[in-house]
Amino acid sequence: MRRVFSGAALTLLAPLAAAQNQVNMSPGVTEIGADIFELHMLIMWICVVIGVAVFAVMFYSMYAHRKSKGHQASQFHESTKVEVAWTVVPFLILIAMAVPATSTLLEVYDNDEAELDVLITGYQWKWKYEYLEASGEPVAFFSNLATPQEEIYNTEQKGENYLLEVDEPLVIPTNTKVRFLITANDVIHSWWVPEIAVKRDAIPGFINEAWTRVPQEGIYRGQCTELCGAYHGFMPVVVHAVSRDEFDAWMAAKRGAAITQAALATQTLPVDELMDQGKAIYDSACLACHGAQGEGGIGNAIAGSALVLGDLSDHMAVVAKGVSGTAMQAFGGQLNDVEMAAVLTYQRNAFGNNTGDVVQPGDVTGMKNG
Amino acid sequence: MGDHHHGPATGITRWLFTTNHKDIGTMYLWFSFAMFLLGGFFAMVIRAELFQPGMQLVEPAFFNQMTTLHGLVMVFGAIMPSFVGLANWLIPMMIGAPDMALPRMNNWSFWILPPAFLMLASTLFMEGGAPAFGWTFYAPLSTTYAAPSVTFFIFAIHILGVSSIMGSINIIATVMNMRAPGMTYMKMPLFVWTWLITAFLLVAVMPVLAGAVTMMLMDIHFGTSFFSAAGGGDPVLFQHIFWFFGHPEVYIIILPAFGVVSQIIPAFSRKPLFGYASMVYATASIAFLSFIVWAHHMYTVGMPVAGELFFMYATMLIAVPTGVKVFNWITTMWRGALSFETPMLFCIGFLILFTLGGFTGLMLSIAPADFQYHDTYFVVAHFHYVMVAGAVFSMTAAVYYWLPKWCGRMYNEAMGKTHFWISFIGFNITFFPQHFVGLAGMPRRIPDYALQFADFNMMSSIGAFIYGASQLLFLYNVIATIVAGKPVSDEKVWDGAEGLEWTLPTPAPYHTFEEPPQVPKPVGTI
Amino acid sequence: MSSSTSAPAGHEKYYVPESSSLAVRATIGLVLSVFGAALMLNDMTFGDPERPSASVWVLTSGLVFFIFTLTSWFRTAIRENLAGMNSSQLHQSYVLGMFWFIFSEVMFFAVFFGTLLYVRQFVGPWLAGEGEGGRMNGLLWPGFEFAWPPVTTPQEIVGGADAQVIANNGAFVSQEKSMAPADAHAWYAWLPMWNTIILLSSSATVHVAHTAILSGDRKKFNRWLGITVGLALIFLGLQAAEYYEAYVLFGLTLNSGIYGSTFFMLTGFHGFHVAMGMTMLLIQLIRSVKNQHFTATDHFGFEASSWYWHFVDVVWVFLFLFVYIL
Ligand code: HEA
Numbered sequence A: 001m002r003r004v005f006s007g008a009a010l011t012l013l014a015p016l017a018a019a020q021n022q023v024n025m026s027p028g029v030t031e032i033g034a035d036i037f038e039l040h041m042l043i044m045w046i047c048v049v050i051g052v053a054v055f056a057v058m059f060y061s062m063y064a065h066r067k068s069k070g071h072q073a074s075q076f077h078e079s080t081k082v083e084v085a086w087t088v089v090p091f092l093i094l095i096a097m098a099v100p101a102t103s104t105l106l107e108v109y110d111n112d113e114a115e116l117d118v119l120i121t122g123y124q125w126k127w128k129y130e131y132l133e134a135s136g137e138p139v140a141f142f143s144n145l146a147t148p149q150e151e152i153y154n155t156e157q158k159g160e161n162y163l164l165e166v167d168e169p170l171v172i173p174t175n176t177k178v179r180f181l182i183t184a185n186d187v188i189h190s191w192w193v194p195e196i197a198v199k200r201d202a203i204p205g206f207i208n209e210a211w212t213r214v215p216q217e218g219i220y221r222g223q224c225t226e227l228c229g230a231y232h233g234f235m236p237v238v239v240h241a242v243s244r245d246e247f248d249a250w251m252a253a254k255r256g257a258a259i260t261q262a263a264l265a266t267q268t269l270p271v272d273e274l275m276d277q278g279k280a281i282y283d284s285a286c287l288a289c290h291g292a293q294g295e296g297g298i299g300n301a302i303a304g305s306a307l308v309l310g311d312l313s314d315h316m317a318v319v320a321k322g323v324s325g326t327a328m329q330a331f332g333g334q335l336n337d338v339e340m341a342a343v344l345t346y347q348r349n350a351f352g353n354n355t356g357d358v359v360q361p362g363d364v365t366g367m368k369n370g
Numbered sequence B: 001m002g003d004h005h006h007g008p009a010t011g012i013t014r015w016l017f018t019t020n021h022k023d024i025g026t027m028y029l030w031f032s033f034a035m036f037l038l039g040g041f042f043a044m045v046i047r048a049e050l051f052q053p054g055m056q057l058v059e060p061a062f063f064n065q066m067t068t069l070h071g072l073v074m075v076f077g078a079i080m081p082s083f084v085g086l087a088n089w090l091i092p093m094m095i096g097a098p099d100m101a102l103p104r105m106n107n108w109s110f111w112i113l114p115p116a117f118l119m120l121a122s123t124l125f126m127e128g129g130a131p132a133f134g135w136t137f138y139a140p141l142s143t144t145y146a147a148p149s150v151t152f153f154i155f156a157i158h159i160l161g162v163s164s165i166m167g168s169i170n171i172i173a174t175v176m177n178m179r180a181p182g183m184t185y186m187k188m189p190l191f192v193w194t195w196l197i198t199a200f201l202l203v204a205v206m207p208v209l210a211g212a213v214t215m216m217l218m219d220i221h222f223g224t225s226f227f228s229a230a231g232g233g234d235p236v237l238f239q240h241i242f243w244f245f246g247h248p249e250v251y252i253i254i255l256p257a258f259g260v261v262s263q264i265i266p267a268f269s270r271k272p273l274f275g276y277a278s279m280v281y282a283t284a285s286i287a288f289l290s291f292i293v294w295a296h297h298m299y300t301v302g303m304p305v306a307g308e309l310f311f312m313y314a315t316m317l318i319a320v321p322t323g324v325k326v327f328n329w330i331t332t333m334w335r336g337a338l339s340f341e342t343p344m345l346f347c348i349g350f351l352i353l354f355t356l357g358g359f360t361g362l363m364l365s366i367a368p369a370d371f372q373y374h375d376t377y378f379v380v381a382h383f384h385y386v387m388v389a390g391a392v393f394s395m396t397a398a399v400y401y402w403l404p405k406w407c408g409r410m411y412n413e414a415m416g417k418t419h420f421w422i423s424f425i426g427f428n429i430t431f432f433p434q435h436f437v438g439l440a441g442m443p444r445r446i447p448d449y450a451l452q453f454a455d456f457n458m459m460s461s462i463g464a465f466i467y468g469a470s471q472l473l474f475l476y477n478v479i480a481t482i483v484a485g486k487p488v489s490d491e492k493v494w495d496g497a498e499g500l501e502w503t504l505p506t507p508a509p510y511h512t513f514e515e516p517p518q519v520p521k522p523v524g525t526i
Numbered sequence C: 001m002s003s004s005t006s007a008p009a010g011h012e013k014y015y016v017p018e019s020s021s022l023a024v025r026a027t028i029g030l031v032l033s034v035f036g037a038a039l040m041l042n043d044m045t046f047g048d049p050e051r052p053s054a055s056v057w058v059l060t061s062g063l064v065f066f067i068f069t070l071t072s073w074f075r076t077a078i079r080e081n082l083a084g085m086n087s088s089q090l091h092q093s094y095v096l097g098m099f100w101f102i103f104s105e106v107m108f109f110a111v112f113f114g115t116l117l118y119v120r121q122f123v124g125p126w127l128a129g130e131g132e133g134g135r136m137n138g139l140l141w142p143g144f145e146f147a148w149p150p151v152t153t154p155q156e157i158v159g160g161a162d163a164q165v166i167a168n169n170g171a172f173v174s175q176e177k178s179m180a181p182a183d184a185h186a187w188y189a190w191l192p193m194w195n196t197i198i199l200l201s202s203s204a205t206v207h208v209a210h211t212a213i214l215s216g217d218r219k220k221f222n223r224w225l226g227i228t229v230g231l232a233l234i235f236l237g238l239q240a241a242e243y244y245e246a247y248v249l250f251g252l253t254l255n256s257g258i259y260g261s262t263f264f265m266l267t268g269f270h271g272f273h274v275a276m277g278m279t280m281l282l283i284q285l286i287r288s289v290k291n292q293h294f295t296a297t298d299h300f301g302f303e304a305s306s307w308y309w310h311f312v313d314v315v316w317v318f319l320f321l322f323v324y325i326l
């Protein structure tokens, strides 16, 4: 209720209250961001000036040439001179605008000589980041919304970064030209971080390029900006810019973790571990469609599903290959064998599906190979 | 055939079987108003959900359906038919024609609309829900990933296209062929001119839209790969086709509005329209340019930089002819004898707010800046300024201006002015803050948003409810006028009004100009 | 002032029909048809094949009703004309109507030609990793090379629907042979060439028919119009043969990636328009033979159909050029 009042008050006091609310574009932290911001302000002020001039004339006329004041209408209706003038002058103003616009645009398009390439793939509704480096264990991971459902459905207090927080941010080094190669797996998404002034559509089947050089360490937040289905609003982007050293350390840790995961794939894991990891994966990747209690939603119910309770290889086939023509996507390329084993185990034992089956990474590898 | 001066038939068949341009105009107008209420209702759902952060009223999937249907219903159901209705009523009266050129087809263009929208609205109740991919229905969200209802959506679009094409062919034939002797092209009222040009645009681009949805249909049901890279196609191809239709479409929406304003401002300035000829040329230039700017909606899709530059320059150019129009209107007012009845108030509201929307349009046309604006609420603010304060305001002005001529009764001026002021204020409270949240980074088409956008969104929602409520006042005023307004019998309802339609008796008889009139003193020119 | 200021001399009254149920009937037919068609398509693609559905019947009844209504619509217009109700001004309205209708059809075809141009000039090379628009696409479609007609789809190159980076629910398998002259086993067996000859001559024959009616020679008119309709039939027959060849012998289907898509879209819609144009001409022929309609000065029904026919012809010339030859 308090919010309603403050909203209503704001309605009346907009100019004052505006001080606490961001009303303008942010210049961001990058050079290009600052250029764009200046361009934006320049065009805006030109428009303001033209607008003020034009409407000053109009309001003066509305005041001075009122009929109620007894003003007599004159009957002129043409003047080639002024008409040419107000065709030519705006044209010249436009040329003046086009010059800085062109040079900024060329900067934005300067995608060459990057020091680091990151392949970004949009999925419904998460981002995948892959570091394209010539050597070393490949590093790739998914970045999911981390805001809990309870906050979204108003049963818990909303946190500071409500809807703008992810489980694993993209990490990039500062003062480095980073090139983003942007594509999508299913529908069109758009990768946007206002503070570093990068927005590029992610088109399935094509790779778009964009770049940035972030001078300042920090956490920069953005969102998917192309309608991509039901949860388009829940697909944030978080970029963590860190110093080169910190980045290298992070990279090394990531590589190590990847090696451990690969090793796990050949081991037999305890049920608890599988269930824990499975729940984590389920909550981030499946819950949106299948419900917190496996009750279904966009997707079928998992609780009591004949398929889940039935033959394991059929179950895995659905999860790995998806169901064509439906929202159920192929997770085979998104989950590694350990994760696949975990989520299968979880689905077969959670929500009252007490099959008691334990799926091991080895089983998954086996089924994959036929 | 003898001379028949009998009035309309009675009962439902009058409306079902009518070939009379005034009847058909009336049906178009009422239909579009109903659609405006429906689309407005969807907007109210959107604004109510966005009142506060968090999900309160609807599910995200349903929210997207609301956004999509709101856009579609407003553009295709409210604005376009409303101006077609106006054209039907006025063009024959303005050029001294007995009716539209092809009266039976005219009836048909109207009657296929209601079932098409019924079909579109019925998708809300289908399995998988209504279309939820935005009014721009980008592939592959609208093909591979769409609900089964998309097929019905596609056919609904086909029918709307057929309706628009037939309607505009009729208008072209009427204007080119039915002018009274002496009514040369350069003597036509500007409203007729803008509609003639709009009709050309429609005949040129509605088939393009039909082609786009046909290709979607093929991709969905017949295994083609127009919009799938896997088979050698491209999702972006869809966008090129859509916007080749879509950009001219926005001028289809605004040009007749320009025409209306060009009729009303001179009337209440008691002074001829300034720069008639340049108005005509400006309209034609806008129409021409509208075909070569479409990709300004696609600056972020990754076009080669040369394309980006071309579309940026071409788009910026549109400011020139549009500016000519704005300056001409203001100069028309200059040293007139101005009075501010409701139609004039709405025109002045139009002038200020449309220009503001035009300025934000110009900002959007700057490609590098658009990287920050694109798909945010800044764009939403832009197009509501040009479409609501542009098209809807001018349409409202038109209704107030010609209503006395249509039904022989005067609306309640005090209520009209109240309607204007609530609308004007409500509109700005709704859409001005959207510039702020857009610049601050709020994407469009989202059912829930980060906390820093909360205050302005609440303000926007409050404004929307105010603006919405004021439309009910409008509805009431119109009905009250028709039922019990003060009778007027002057041919010229407004002392400054010019044009053939004002030489007819008030209310305009069922059949007019069965014999072509003598064209009086040129309209708007010497 | 009132509307009855004296009319200029010599004004013919413009005929405005009093009221008419045609439009509403046509609406019912049209809406039933598309509703039925949508139901049917959904049965095919999303539905449960076991469940019986009335969609076919909705579609058929809609179509029948629609065609019926259109027939009586045209019949009404013809009667009015014969009854002398159509002034020359009304005639001019019909002329304008037909002209702008054909213009809208031109724009409809322009979309598909534009698509062909765009995929060949831009999309293909981009997918193959060429040009500014696609220099990184090699990551997605390694090994894909672009040529026209395409030899493979990008999907095939990377190993099929399961192996590609995009989740896609269709399999796009390219054709074994294209419709280009090089793939025909002998030049005289290349059907599009024959079709071009046939269609171009039909434009000439319909023109001869036109000159015949202008000089009032009904016999000649009937003969040449008949020949035109015959040529149209042959064209459609050959087109059917070509589709058979494509589907059965060349493995070229709607699923053959963008080549199949554009090929069938363009030729299919063109073929459909040929069929419509042929029907229109046939009706004019029947009118002339059975009812002695048309005179040297009054033959708009025929004239409009012949414009349409020339339009269909011109489209084919572009088709021949861009789809088959270049
Ligand atoms: C009635 C409809 C209408 C009208 C008239 C316009 C008018 C204009 N629009 Fe707008 N536009 C839309 C409806 C409209 N638009 C819609 C619906 C969308 C969003 C679609 C979607 O994505 O859903 C959109 C989106 C849109 C975009 C894409 C934004 C994005 O998605 O990132 C752009 C970019 O260039 C743009 C530009 C313009 C320009 C330059 C004009 C110009 O015509 C404006 C010209 C007018 C003026 C400039 C003011 C008057 C001039 C003067 C007083 C003269 C002097 C001025 C100067 C020299 C500065 N519009």
Ligand code: HEA
Pocket: B036, B037, B038, B039, B040, B041, B043, B044, B046, B047, B067, B068, B070, B071, B072, B074, B075, B079, B133, B134, B135, B136, B380, B384, B387, B388, B391, B392, B430, B444, B445, B446, B464, B465, B466, B467, B468, B469, B471, B472
């Ligand atoms: C000419 C077209 C037109 C018109 C007139 C409007 C009118 C309005 N639009 Fe419009 N809008 C679009 C065209 C239009 N819109 C388009 C094309 C989009 C893009 C869609 C997309 O992204 O795909 C869009 C998107 C859009 C959004 C963004 C949604 C999103 O991105 O998710 C919003 C949000 O505020 C919005 C709000 C409104 C409001 C409040 C009105 C108001 O002006 C409406 C006022 C009218 C009424 C309210 C009706 C009358 C009253 C009643 C029915 C009684 C009930 C109401 C009360 C008692 C209060 N619109």
Ligand code: CUA
Pocket: A122, A123, A125, A188, A189, A190, A224, A225, A226, A227, A228, A229, A231, A232, A233, A235
């Ligand atoms: Cu992903 Cu929007």
Ligand SMILES: [Cu+2]
Pocket: B246, B247, B250, B294, B296, B297
């Ligand atoms: Cu545009």
